[in-house]
């Protein structure tokens with residue numbers, strides 16, 4: 001959760017065509033741009049260097065950069081998204097990662113894996129199988145990160161939930177913020193777990209970035225819990241990204 005850099009990408013007008021499991025309204029670009037600017041400013045306030053990439057109108061979901069790669073101290077791994085419309089976002093991210101990392105690997109397939117299904121904790125890398133991430137994708141990532149000295153553990157994403165990290169986030173090396181439904185699977189045994197408040201499941205997609213926990217706005221019982229546990233919470237409007245099943249983690253690659 002201590003990072004010196006992050007990569008973000010500004011939303012493009014095509015965001016209105018972004019993927020969504022359920023149509024709960026069309027995202028408003030201006031509102032999303034304002035929230036995105038607030039998000040980037042918060043990351044910058046921690047002193048980290050933020051690499052801001054330009055909008056990519058050809059790829060409506062390109063603002064959700066997290067899904068295109070996994071960034072580790074040893075190197076970066078380019079993902080192979082399970083959503084066909086998102087495949088083209090990966091080569092667009094590759095040159096940026098090659099400029100900052102000496103070692104950039106890629107998932108070549110046939111499997112699929114998206115960054116939203118990967119949680120890096122203080123002791124291991126958890127990867128949730130989902131509609132976007134399959135066994136072959138996990139196995140290919142596992143070979144790479146094992147070579148780099150990491151332990152990878154495959155877990156499951158609750159049915160109907162887009163990504164593993166839709167339902168959890170890392171608060172510090174040993175502490176996870178999770179929905180009860182995900183924690184019930186037993187995947188966080190041995191960790192300290194803080195549950196989001198009942199009915200505030202969407203608050204689970206938060207991020208710890210240096211001194212701050214960035215939380216989607218509008219989940220007062222969960223943010224109160226985090227305050228009480230000693231975390232410095234910053235609330236960011238997520239109303240427009242939420243229409244596309246996106247949250248705090250999807251909007252950046254952090255390393």
Ligand code: CIR
Pocket residue numbers: 018019020061064066067083086115116117162163165166244245246247249250
């Ligand atoms: C998608 O369905 O791929 C996008 N609309 C949302 C991606 C959210 N990414 C994430 O949670 N890491």
